[in-house]
Amino acid sequence: MTVAALAASAGTGEFGHLDEQSKREIRCALLTAVAVPGYQVPFASREMPVARGWGSGGLQVTLAVIGPQDTVKVIDQGDDAGVNAANLRRLIVGCTGVPDTTDAREASIIQTRHRIPEEPLRPDQVLVLQVPVPEPLRGVERDMRELRRMHAESDYSRIWVSLYEDLVRNGVITQSTGYPVLVGGRYVMATSPIPRWDVPKLHQAPFLSLFGAGREKRVYAVPPHTSVEPLAFEDVAFQVERTEGASCLLCGATEAYLVEVPASKGWICSDTDWCERRRPPGGGAGETGLPGAELAGASGNARDVADA
Numbered sequence: 001m002t003v004a005a006l007a008a009s010a011g012t013g014e015f016g017h018l019d020e021q022s023k024r025e026i027r028c029a030l031l032t033a034v035a036v037p038g039y040q041v042p043f044a045s046r047e048m049p050v051a052r053g054w055g056s057g058g059l060q061v062t063l064a065v066i067g068p069q070d071t072v073k074v075i076d077q078g079d080d081a082g083v084n085a086a087n088l089r090r091l092i093v094g095c096t097g098v099p100d101t102t103d104a105r106e107a108s109i110i111q112t113r114h115r116i117p118e119e120p121l122r123p124d125q126v127l128v129l130q131v132p133v134p135e136p137l138r139g140v141e142r143d144m145r146e147l148r149r150m151h152a153e154s155d156y157s158r159i160w161v162s163l164y165e166d167l168v169r170n171g172v173i174t175q176s177t178g179y180p181v182l183v184g185g186r187y188v189m190a191t192s193p194i195p196r197w198d199v200p201k202l203h204q205a206p207f208l209s210l211f212g213a214g215r216e217k218r219v220y221a222v223p224p225h226t227s228v229e230p231l232a233f234e235d236v237a238f239q240v241e242r243t244e245g246a247s248c249l250l251c252g253a254t255e256a257y258l259v260e261v262p263a264s265k266g267w268i269c270s271d272t273d274w275c276e277r278r279r280p281p282g283g284g285a286g287e288t289g290l291p292g293a294e295l296a297g298a299s300g301n302a303r304d305v306a307d308a
């Protein structure tokens with residue numbers, strides 16, 4: 001799926017859970033979002049067969065852009081087998097009949113909660129992110145009218161002040177997920193709850209990223225080859241999570257987003273598909289001596305920030 005395909009797809013035949021009018025409306029909102037990168041576009045969020053807050057925004061985006069030629073992958077915290085991912089995948093496949101895959105290389109649409117795959121994505125792939133809170137300035141302002149003014153006038157002084165206060169109080173910027181970024185040099189955007197590790201993957205990416213917030217009725221986008229800069233001070237650089245000496249117990253990766261396995265005090269890749277493909281033939285979980293239950297207990301966002 002490319003931006004051109006998104007534009008061309010408006011008006012194709014009946015397909016998926018949403019009716020044609022709903023799909024057309026969501027695609028129009030998405031095209032506006034692509035035209036104004038990082039800008040939150042209101043849309044008439046539909047009631048979906050999942051509760052709002054469980055990926056209904058991402059689901060509506062996926063069902064609005066998906067076609068019979070697509071192959072879909074759904075992940076939750078990097079894991080294809082996560083409960084949220086499994087439910088959404090069943091729903092998407094059930095109402096569209098498209099094939100699904102866990103292999104990030106085979107998918108044309110990847111719907112995700114909390115991660116961007118480690119596998120570098122291509123121009124013919126589209127990433128759909130489920131967003132709980134689309135407003136990056138929510139922490140510094142609650143009034144909707146004032147928020148609109150701040151975005152309209154690029155008045156982002158208060159988020160800079162909050163980052164500075166965080167830095168002074170804690171010695172580092174502690175915001176770990178949903179790190180605010182400046183998109184196309186114009187709009188400050190929430191990156192959805194992806195770890196800092198994934199934020200640089202959005203900068204000048206070859207692929208299209210679509211963000212859907214069902215409960216808050218907003219979509220936004222990062223089109224291919226768009227500048228996405230994390231808000232950082234000139235003398236305090238943006239840093240991704242990194243733990244010195246940590247490597248994946250299963251595949252040995254050091255250059256991946258790792259999550260801690262509490263029982264063994266070790267680490268494993270958060271991206272299960274990527275990790276499985278890297279493991280030596282015949283190796284894998286069995287060789288580590290880790291029971292499945294221990295691996296299942298791995299928790300996200302557990303890496304320390306370098307130099308913290």
Ligand SMILES: [Zn+2]
Pocket residue numbers: 248249250251252253268269274275276278
């Ligand atoms: Zn691994």
